[in-house]
Amino acid sequence: MRSTVIAAAIAGLLAVFPVSSPAVLAADETGAAILASDARVSGDADRTRFVIDVAGEVEFGTFVLSDPNRVIVDLANVSFDLPADAGRDGAGMVSAWRYGQFAPGQARIVLDVDRPVAVEHSFYLPPVGDQPGRLVLDLVATSQEAFEAAVKANLGKRAGAEPELAKTAGPVGGDRPVVVLDPGHGGVDPGAVGKGGVFEKDVVLAFANELKADLEKTGAVEVRMTREGDTFLSLRQRVEVARGYGADLFVSIHADSAPQNYVRGATVYTLSERASDAQAAAIAARENRSDVLAGIEADEATDEVTDILVDLARRETKVFSHHFAEDVIQELGTAVKLHKNPHRSARFRVLKAHDIPSVLIELGYLSNAHDEQLLTDEEWRDRASDALSGAVTRFFGPRIAQGKSEQVTR
């Protein structure tokens, strides 16, 4: 039923914004994508201009979202090769911006604006002389009422919907437990960005690939990923993908940042309504912003399920999630540095499957220079991935008939 809603949402979005046919291309068919090579933002508190250099005429559409205020630009079939610091600093009314793939064949730019704005003009300028083609957006300050009206009008046309989800092949089946790895963020949501310019979305994908290979080598489990490339999924969709595969374990992989740059080490998070501590709450809040950062209208209401059977399932799932978190700490602790308080809990939206044991692992802090360096170090990645693979086989120990005594621990 939900997928019908999403399909309707996408259809609505495409009807409004001229990004239609390319949006249904598969990701690997976008080889001929138009390259965006540079971008600039300039202006003041009344007028701000955003310009992006593109190697050809781009089909695009814009809409605005509130809470927080954002301008979203959807582009058909564009790929990015922008300077490393692109989007970090804004100008005028744009405080920051981000870019990346949103759905197959559909790229997106999300501008965070510090007040209500209207898109006064948006147009493509063909190349002139040695000037490349440009996409230009002129933003003007507007009243709160006018902005809210524009947001409402857009939502009526289904802007702010989740990306179209690629079809999964259905439940994996077979005797082996199914592990779904979830590299956090992706596409238009880069996640945390290290001082050295490392994107969380890239390090966690590299790590998940390594872990997948390690787990497959054991022959003990089936492994699937929520994403295999630099693509975006909403938090709800990550859970939906895990369910689609019939997951027995869901492992979301992240590498966050903290305001205090001395904070270091890996942490395992499980779901709880009340956070174990203030820092855990802050990290969950940051991770839960993924949908907002990608220009999706967050839909908290769909999270709340109060059915009594679901409550019971949730209790059992919670026990297993805790068991696995402890396995991770045991194994990972022998291989890499853990945070001084390594098992914590908070209200992570991505951990809300009531029927699948789920943990979120923060491999380290990109806000710490040492952690950032380790997270991109192959030797560190090997060690951490080996250890996590060990934690998974330990967790499923009784279900895996391999006879290795150390695996049969419960």
Ligand SMILES: [Zn+2]
């Ligand atoms: Zn993250």
